[in-house]
Amino acid sequence: MIKDLKKGLPKMNLQLFAEEEETEEIVNKDTEKEDKKKLDTKENQKKEDDKKYSDEDLxxxxxxxxxxxxxxxxxxxxxxxxxxDMNAQQKAEYERDQLQKELDELRKANTLNEMTSTARNMLKERNVSIDDELLSTLVTDDAEKTKENVESFANMFEEAVEKAVLEKIKNPNEKRGTTSGITKEEIMQIKDRGLRQQKIKENIHLFNE
Structure with a gap:
């Protein structure tokens, strides 16, 4: 009896192994079917998406x-x-400004010429004669300021001349000249108006025509 059991064992093992192989084969086939089904689904979905864009849509x-x-x-x-257009407009504005600037300069020059003529006549009435360079320092484009400068200079000039005459009377043999050693050009280069007029007063003979 034991022998019969021993003889039956290998047969049973073979049968179990065969059943396991059959089961595994079935599972593999089912897996392949499932994968194929998923792949088909994706392809179908892609085709459906492609169908969404017709020629008209494109x-x-x-x-x-x-x-x-x-x-x-x-x-x-x-x-x-x-x-x-903005650049052209800016260019037009620039040209307009330049033209306006030129007109202003011409008007200023004309005004200065008129003021210079008026100032010289004012000085002539007071017997004061100076050169154009000195006269130009008295003239501005403002009539009141020019008048003030001319009158101030005329007063200073008259005082300086009177002083020089008195000194000449006191010392008739004294040679007239610049005792300070300063020149007319150096005086004219002085920027401070008050100091410049003071030097002119001290050396008025340098500015007589």
Whole structure:
């Protein structure tokens, strides 16, 4: 009996192994079917997605993109033209300002000429004669200021002349000249008006015509 059992064991093992192989084969086939089903589903979905965009849809998308691109380009062109117009306007404003500046300079020069003529006549009435360089330091484009400068200089000039005459009377043999060693050009280069007039007063003979 034991022998019979021993003889039956290998047979049973073989049968179990065969059943396991059959089960594994079935599982593999089911897995392959499932994978194929998923793949088919993806392909079908892709085909469905492709079907969503018809030729009409594609044309519409292309037209929309082109319209946006064209609108962008038109804005760029308009902006460039606007900048060009602004530059032209700025140029026109610059030319206008330059013309206005030239007109102002001409008016100022004309005013100074008139003031110079008036100032010389005022000095002539007081028997004061000076050169154009000195006269130009008295004249401004303001009538009141010019009048003030001319009268102040005329008073100073008369005082200096009177002083020089008195000194000449006291010392008839004294040679007239610049005792300070300063020249007319150096006096005219003095920027401070008060100091310049003081030096003119001290050396008035340098400015007599």
């Amino acid at each position: 044309d519409r998308i292309i037209n929309e993109k082109f319209a946006k691109w064209q609108e962008k380009k038109e804005k760029e062109i308009n902006e460039a033209k606007k900048l060009a």
